[in-house]
Amino acid sequence: MTDQRIDTLAVHAGTEADPTTKARVTPIYQTTSFVFDDVDHAAGLFDLEIPGNIYTRLMNPTNGALEAKMAALEGGVAALATASGHAAQFLAFHTLMEPGCHIVASTRLYGGSLNQIGHSFRKMDWHASFVDTDDPANVAAAITDKTRCIFVESLANPGGVISDLAALAKIAHDAGVPLIVDNTLATPILCRPIEHGADIVVQSTTKFLNGHGNSVGGVIVDSGNFDWAKAGKYPYLSEPNPSYHGKVFTEAFGNVAFILGCRALGMRDLGPQMAPMNAFLTLTGMETLHLRVERHCANALALAEWLQKHPKVEWVSYAGLPGDRYHALAGKYLGGKGGAVFTFGLKGGYDAGVRLVSAVKLFSHVANMGDTRSLIIHPSSTTHRQLSLDEQELAGAGPKVVRVSVGIEHIDDIIADLAQGLEAA
Numbered sequence: 001m002t003d004q005r006i007d008t009l010a011v012h013a014g015t016e017a018d019p020t021t022k023a024r025v026t027p028i029y030q031t032t033s034f035v036f037d038d039v040d041h042a043a044g045l046f047d048l049e050i051p052g053n054i055y056t057r058l059m060n061p062t063n064g065a066l067e068a069k070m071a072a073l074e075g076g077v078a079a080l081a082t083a084s085g086h087a088a089q090f091l092a093f094h095t096l097m098e099p100g101c102h103i104v105a106s107t108r109l110y111g112g113s114l115n116q117i118g119h120s121f122r123k124m125d126w127h128a129s130f131v132d133t134d135d136p137a138n139v140a141a142a143i144t145d146k147t148r149c150i151f152v153e154s155l156a157n158p159g160g161v162i163s164d165l166a167a168l169a170k171i172a173h174d175a176g177v178p179l180i181v182d183n184t185l186a187t188p189i190l191c192r193p194i195e196h197g198a199d200i201v202v203q204s205t206t207k208f209l210n211g212h213g214n215s216v217g218g219v220i221v222d223s224g225n226f227d228w229a230k231a232g233k234y235p236y237l238s239e240p241n242p243s244y245h246g247k248v249f250t251e252a253f254g255n256v257a258f259i260l261g262c263r264a265l266g267m268r269d270l271g272p273q274m275a276p277m278n279a280f281l282t283l284t285g286m287e288t289l290h291l292r293v294e295r296h297c298a299n300a301l302a303l304a305e306w307l308q309k310h311p312k313v314e315w316v317s318y319a320g321l322p323g324d325r326y327h328a329l330a331g332k333y334l335g336g337k338g339g340a341v342f343t344f345g346l347k348g349g350y351d352a353g354v355r356l357v358s359a360v361k362l363f364s365h366v367a368n369m370g371d372t373r374s375l376i377i378h379p380s381s382t383t384h385r386q387l388s389l390d391e392q393e394l395a396g397a398g399p400k401v402v403r404v405s406v407g408i409e410h411i412d413d414i415i416a417d418l419a420q421g422l423e424a425a
């Protein structure tokens with residue numbers, strides 16, 4: 001990170017005035033392609049010998065501004081914007097995995113990630129072991145000679161679980177593999193996983209980074225710290241690439257080999273690029289990220305304290321509460337805060353959950369998180385319904401569980417809405 005504070009980076013990083021037009025706000029470069037100076041220039045661009053724009057599937061200046069901002073906020077060397085958070089994960093794994101390889105992942109991942117890794121990746125002969133990462137020894141025990149990465153969330157949805165990133169990074173590095181961290185719920189305002197040893201950070205920009213619920217997107221940030229050649233397990237990066245005249249990415253690109261592999265191989269061939277319009281909306285949202293996260297966290301804490309005393313509520317799982325089992329890790333990794341998304345259990349079970357989400361008025365019943373608006377969902381009847389009951393319980397999304405993403409409205413209105421909703425439940 002530069003020596004500027006993160007609040008300043010959220011406003012300014014990556015978004016200097018436009019070099020050609022002097023427009024102060026980064027324009028939406030709504031173009032598919034960019035004109036070559038001449039044949040030699042084109043050849044240099046295609047051979048990755050000269051940096052520059054070719055075609056928006058590979059790069060686009062609006063996306064480039066978002067990538068620079070994200071790299072600065074996370075303290076990485078470079079980033080790649082993608083069509084969605086899941087596309088970011090897919091491209092990151094695709095760059096590291098060969099058929100028959102293996103991921104060690106947390107049982108507490110976002111439900112969509114459990115599906116992606118546990119089911120769809122099998123078609124590529126990529127395998128996974130899901131372990132309870134609360135005890136990092138479980139991660140060490142699951143690593144095999146086929147393991148290519150460890151994947152956790154810094155702050156996991158929906159259980160409010162905080163990963164011990166430094167311990168997990170040590171285990172990963174002892175095994176010669178990178179730690180990949182999904183930092184979606186914490187955002188770089190609360191946690192910068194690279195500072196704790198993570199090698200790669202992925203984000204769904206759909207959530208807090210965009211912050212206004214108007215565009216799906218994702219980003220991969222490369223710390224530049226992992227030595228892919230030395231590890232000897234990543235032939236896509238460290239062996240001659242036939243689609244670039246035998247270029248070896250680790251030799252040609254040094255500490256940005258991974259992120260260039262994600263772009264010039266994965267993005268080029270698989271294609272999940274972010275639309276420039278979505279990059280623009282996300283950039284606009286990110287200018288207030290630090291302010292929104294502060295209010296989100298204050299509201300979430302006040303609501304969690306109120307719910308804890310409510311007679312229809314069995315438990316509240318929020319790392320921002322002093323008595324919470326993850327509060328110490330929140331102190332270590334999230335500045336003592338718990339984020340804006342948390343779960344609570346209803347004494348009335350599945351039916352009470354369904355009645356509550358039907359009765360709320362201010363809260364929107366949606367599958368999104370990280371919006372300015374307060375959002376609510378009953379995972380067991382929606383996001384996690386594809387999982388078996390056992391898998392739901394393991395993911396912290398059993399029938400009693402309600403998840404809220406607390407918005408930035410006035411706290412009294414938020415509490416009043418849940419009060420009347422719980423009355424109906």
Ligand SMILES: *Cc1c(COP(=O)(O)O)cnc(C)c1O
Pocket residue numbers: 084085086087110112113153157182184185203204205206207216217218369
């Ligand atoms: C939403 C989410 C994703 C997936 O992101 P999309 O942008 O919806 O593809 C991944 N991880 C976490 C923690 C999420 O909340």
